[in-house]
Structures are given as C-alpha cells and as structure tokens.
Amino acid sequence: MKIFSAQQIYDADKFTIEKQQISSDVLMEQAATKLFEWIHARLRGTKVQIQLFCGIGNNGGDGMVLARLLHEHGYTIKVHVVNYSDKRSKDFLLNLERLKEVKVWPDFINEDSDLPEISPNDIVVDAIFGIGLNRPPDGWVGNLIQHINASQAFVLSVDVPSGLPMDRSPWNPVHVIEASYVLSFQVPKLVFFLPETGVYVNEWELLDIGLDTEILDRTDATYQLVGRQEILPLYRPRLKFSHKGTYGHSMIIGGSYGKIGAVQLASNACLTTGSGLVTVFVPECGYQSLQSAIPEVMVLTDEDERNISKITLPFVPDVIGIGMGIGTEEKTAKAFGNLLKEMKAPMVIDADGLNILAKNPKMLKDIPKNSILTPHPKELERLLGKWNDDFDKLEKAKAFALQHDVVLVIKGAHTIILYGDKGFVNTTGNPGMATAGSGDVLTGMITGMVAQGYEPLHAAIFGVYLHGLAGDICASQQGYEAVKASEICKMIGRGFMEILSPPEVEDREKG
Ligand SMILES: NC(=O)C1=CN([C@@H]2O[C@H](COP(=O)(O)OP(=O)(O)OC[C@H]3O[C@@H](n4cnc5c(N)ncnc54)[C@H](O)[C@@H]3O)[C@@H](O)[C@H]2O)[C@@H](O)CC1
Numbered sequence: 397m398k399i400f401s402a403q404q405i406y407d408a409d410k411f412t413i414e415k416q417q418i419s420s421d422v423l424m425e426q427a428a429t430k431l432f433e434w435i436h437a438r439l440r441g442t443k444v445q446i447q448l449f450c451g452i453g454n455n456g457g458d459g460m461v462l463a464r465l466l467h468e469h470g471y472t473i474k475v476h477v478v479n480y481s482d483k484r485s486k487d488f489l490l491n492l493e494r495l496k497e498v499k500v501w502p503d504f505i506n507e508d509s510d511l512p513e514i515s516p517n518d519i520v521v522d523a524i525f526g527i528g529l530n531r532p533p534d535g536w537v538g539n540l541i542q543h544i545n546a547s548q549a550f551v552l553s554v555d556v557p558s559g560l561p562m563d564r565s566p567w568n569p570v571h572v573i574e575a576s577y578v579l580s581f582q583v584p585k586l587v588f589f590l591p592e593t594g595v596y597v598n599e600w601e602l603l604d605i606g607l608d609t610e611i612l613d614r615t616d617a618t619y620q621l622v623g624r625q626e627i628l629p630l631y632r633p634r635l636k637f638s639h640k641g642t643y644g645h646s647m648i649i650g651g652s653y654g655k656i657g658a659v660q661l662a663s664n665a666c667l668t669t670g671s672g673l674v675t676v677f678v679p680e681c682g683y684q685s686l687q688s689a690i691p692e693v694m695v696l697t698d699e700d701e702r703n704i705s706k707i708t709l710p711f712v713p714d715v716i717g718i719g720m721g722i723g724t725e726e727k728t729a730k731a732f733g734n735l736l737k738e739m740k741a742p743m744v745i746d747a748d749g750l751n752i753l754a755k756n757p758k759m760l761k762d763i764p765k766n767s768i769l770t771p772h773p774k775e776l777e778r779l780l781g782k783w784n785d786d787f788d789k790l791e792k793a794k795a796f797a798l799q800h801d802v803v804l805v806i807k808g809a810h811t812i813i814l815y816g817d818k819g820f821v822n823t824t825g826n827p828g829m830a831t832a833g834s835g836d837v838l839t840g841m842i843t844g845m846v847a848q849g850y851e852p853l854h855a856a857i858f859g860v861y862l863h864g865l866a867g868d869i870c871a872s873q874q875g876y877e878a879v880k881a882s883e884i885c886k887m888i889g890r891g892f893m894e895i896l897s898p899p900e901v902e903d904r905e906k907g
C-alpha cells in the first residue's frame with residue numbers, strides 16, 4: 397500500500413474535487429461521515445461525553461462536521477474551537493455555521509482561556525491540526541495538548557495526532573497528542589512508522605473517504621507499506637520435480653569463542669526458510685556444537701581456534717550470510733576484506749560484519765553486487781554517522797544504499813528496506829522480538845531466500861515480513877516476554893502457511 401506525502405494528499409484531494417465535480421465541503425462531509433460511522437458503530441448511542449477539540453483549518457472542519465453528526469444522533473458533545481489563528485479555512489467556517497444551525501454553540505479557546513475540564517471517562521476527539529501543520533504550535537496550544545494527554549481520556553485523533561509534522565520530528569515532543577487511536581484518511585502516513593513519531597500513534601486505521609482511484613493508482617510513492625497483499629505475489633512456489641540443488645547452497649560465516657550460537661541460529665533459520673543446502677564456516681571451537689545441534693548443516697572450520705582468521709571456501713556458494721558473532725579482531729577484519737575482494741556471490745552482511753565495514757570504509761567498494769546489509773540503528777549510525785532526525789536518517793541511508801548499490805534493511809519496530817530511491821515499510825513483528833539473536837535469525841532467513849532465487853530486494857522484503865510474522869505467531873502463543881530467537885525460527889513454517897492461506901480474521905496489518 398502506498399504511503400503518500402502531505403503534498404501528494406493535497407494533490408489527490410484537488411484532483412478528486414475537479415474530476416468528480418464536487419465542492420471541497422462535499423469531500424469534507426464524506427470524510428467526517430466515515431469518522432461518524434466508525435464511532436457510531438462502536439458506541440451505539442452510549443451516554444458518554446464526547447469532547448471535540450477543533451482547530452480552524454480543514455482538520456478542525458472535519459471536527460465540526462463530526463460534531464454535527466454526533467449531535468443529530470443524540471450524543472452528548474462539547475465542542476471547543478482551538479482558535480490559534482484568524483486564517484480560518486472556508487470549509488471550517490461553512491461547517492461552523494452548519495453546526496450553529498443545529499443549535500450547537502462551540503466555546504472558543506484562546507491564549508487567555510482556562511483549560512477545559514476533561515474526565516478520564518470522556519472521549520476526546522482531536523481535530524486541532526492535521527497534515528497542514530507547518531510550524532510549532534503556539535505555547536498555549538502546546539499546553540492544551542499536554543492537558544489532553546494528561547487527562548487519561550480515550551483520545552481519537554482525526555487523520556493524524558495534532559502537533560505531529562509530516563516531514564520532520566516534532567519541535568517539542570510534549571506538544572503532540574498521544575493518540576489512543578488514529579482514524580487516518582485514505583492513505584497511511586510515514587510518521588506512523590518511524591521511531592520518533594510512531595510513539596504518538598497507539599493504533600491506527602484507514603478510512604476510505606473516496607479520493608479518486610485514478611490519482612491514487614497513478615501517484616508514484618517513495619514509500620510503500622508491506623502487508624500480506626504485497627508479499628503474496630513475491631512467493632516462489634516449490635516445484636514438484638525439484639531437488640535440493642534447485643534451492644541453492646548458502647554459506648553462513650560467523651561466530652567466535654562464546655558466540656557460536658549466533659551461527660547456529662542463522663544457519664537453522666536459513667535451512668528452515670528453504671535453502672537447499674547450508675554450509676557454515678566457523679572458528680574451530682564451533683565444530684562440535686554445530687555438528688550436534690543441527691545435523692542438516694555442513695561445517696567447515698577456520699584454522700584458528702577462537703576467531704575467524706582466513707576464509708577458504710572449497711566451492712562457490714550461491715549466497716553468503718556473514719557477520720553474526722564474528723567479532724572485530726584485526727585478523728577477522730582482514731579475512732572478511734579478502735573475502736569481499738575474491739567473492740562474487742551476493743552477501744547478506746550483519747552485525748560485526750557491518751561494524752568491520754564501518755571501521756574500514758575502504759572495504760565498502762568491494763561489496764559484491766546484489767548484496768544486502770541488515771543494520772540495527774546503532775550499526776547504521778556507525779555506517780552513516782549521526783543524523784538529525786528520522787527523516788534525515790532515511791535520506792542519509794538512501795544515499796548510502798544508492799552509492800554502494802546495496803539493499804539496506806534498517807531494523808526496528810517497523811523495519812524499513814531501502815533500495816534505489818524507494819523504501820518498503822514492514823508491518824509485522826512485535827516487542828517480544830527485542831531479544832538476543834532475533835537479528836541472527838533474520839540474516840539466516842534473508843540468506844535462505846536469496847539462495848532460492850528470490851531477487852535481493854524481494855528476499856529482503858519477504859524475509860523481513862516473514863520474520864516478523866513468525867515472531868507474531870510466537871507472541872500469540874506465549875506472550876511477548878517468552879519470545880526467543882530459536883522459537884521465532886520454529887515458527888517460520890507456520891509463517892509461510894499463514895502467508896499462503898491466512899486465518900479468517902486478518903488484523904496484522906493494522907498498527
Ligand atoms: N484528502 C484528505 O485527506 C482530506 C483532508 N481533510 C482534512 O484536512 C486536513 C488538512 O487541513 P489544512 O490544510 O487546513 O491544515 P490543518 O487543519 O492541519 O491546519 C490548519 C492551518 O493552520 C496553519 N498552521 C499550520 N501550523 C500552524 C501552527 N503551528 N499554528 C497556527 N497555524 C498553523 C496552516 O496554514 C494550516 O493550513 C487533513 O489533515 C484532514 O483532516 C478533509 O477535510 C477532507 C479531505
């Protein structure tokens with residue numbers, strides 16, 4: 397699903413109005429009717445007080461229409477106009493008049509007003525700012541936002557949490573509505589998925605407000621949200637007359653004394669994802685444990701007991717997954733550097749493999765074509781240097797991926813895969829996966845997908861989605877805390893099955 401920028405949303409708005417020959421207030425009425433229907437379906441007339449805080453732009457206009465519809469259906473409402481500017485939008489004014497016509501008189505809040513009382517049992521509708529926010533809210537508006545956040549009431553944000561800009565981090569982190577639920581119009585917004593701004597969005601859902609499908613189809617979005625719909629077409633079915641050679645030979649290189657488990661997790665995940673053959677290359681000390689833990693995996697060892705010092709491969713693998721638990725010893729860095737020079741096979745580079753690259757940037761030019769890098773934020777910072785905010789991070793990361801012609805997987809709650817000028821935002825996964833070794837499992841999985849012939853970008857997108865899905869299945873069975881990397885690995889098969897035939901109620905793509 398495409399993620400639009402604010403400008404693209406305004407353009408789609410304009411196009412729809414022109415093509416469908418409607419006036420902008422009709423679109424506003426449509427949007428607010430969807431909001432109303434959503435609320436009405438859940439409250440069914442419950443006698444709860446709904447306090448609507450409406451700005452003076454079109455987000456506030458949506459709030460005005462919603463207030464009228466709620467009033468007409470007998471709900472108890474209180475309407476506040478947050479009067480932060482005298483540049484009121486045309487449709488806000490129109491709908492303010494329509495609200496007065498049904499005898500609802502909003503109170504106007506300005507700099508000098510007392511903060512309205514909000515009970516924890518109230519429902520707050522936040523329609524102060526939408527995607528038009530382009531400068532910091534005034535101090536008193538910020539205070540009102542803090543007051544709403546402190547109320548413990550359920551806060552339903554219209555389109556986006558007020559105070560959240562669409563293209564940068566907030567000016568003041570406490571002057572943003574902490575939404576219990578966001579009902580967002582038509583398309584998801586990138587801010588919902590980034591660590592600095594996603595925290596304001598507890599849950600979100602899209603409302604189809606009837607923007608024209610032609611413009612939605614035609615608009616080229618930089619970022620896409622990846623759900624099952626995007627994953628299913630990438631799936632490569634196993635063929636009846638295939639054999640293990642059909643699905644590639646993966647090489648997993650990593651480990652050091654005390655960190656052989658990382659290789660065990662990665663190679664097991666690689667096999668479980670479907671790689672036909674898997675060989676690992678580890679320091680001598682890893683031999684026994686690997687041979688006894690995973691009988692399906694073949695083991696090659698370095699001449700060094702504790703660290704990788706010289707990588708000699710007796711065959712050319714289809715893909716190499718490298719870096720987990722490998723350490724950053726000088727001899728290891730050298731061995732890795734030589735491998736990069738000699739090897740043409742694509743690589744999936746993780747963990748200390750990335751740290752070695754960050755310390756030795758000259759090695760970057762030797763990364764084989766079609767390779768994938770899987771940093772977590774700290775590893776990414778070592779590669780890129782510091783960034784100002786999440787948007788700056790994405791720009792810098794995109795430039796890095798382009799310059800070195802790699803697929804860059806930025807791991808996190810919503811892992812983002814960057815390639816060329818495009819980004820793919822993952823929707824699966826959960827905080828249970830913040831656990832030792834879950835990244836090693838991911839590296840093994842992506843390696844296994846490349847081995848089977850998935851294009852590198854598809855291997856990364858599919859692998860990340862499947863990894864999160866396996867983690868979600870684990871969490872659904874035993875709760876977040878008990879999720880362990882080895883358990884994620886055990887659920888890979890179930891993950892595939894769920895992609896191919898999902899359970900009846902599918903709600904994983906919600907925020
Ligand atoms: N296609 C869509 O998605 C539709 C969007 N609509 C609504 O329209 C909203 C956007 O409306 P607007 O463009 O009017 O913008 P907002 O309602 O977000 O903001 C109001 C206006 O205040 C000004 N402003 C920005 N930051 C300010 C600040 N810190 N202090 C004071 N003034 C500030 C801006 O000039 C802006 O136009 C959307 O979020 C959505 O709620 C709907 O009405 C209908 C269709």
Ligand SMILES: Nc1ncnc2c1ncn2[C@@H]1O[C@H](COP(=O)(O)OP(=O)(O)O)[C@@H](O)[C@H]1O
Pocket residue numbers: 747772807808809810811824825826827828829830831832833834835836837838863
């Ligand atoms: N809060 C979270 N929500 C969803 N996924 C998460 C969360 N925390 C971590 N993950 C996922 O778990 C993995 C952690 O990887 P990493 O930090 O490299 O772990 P390790 O080094 O222990 O293997 C990544 O794929 C990341 O996306």
Ligand SMILES: [K+]
Pocket residue numbers: 455522523524525526553554555556557558
């Ligand atoms: K809002």
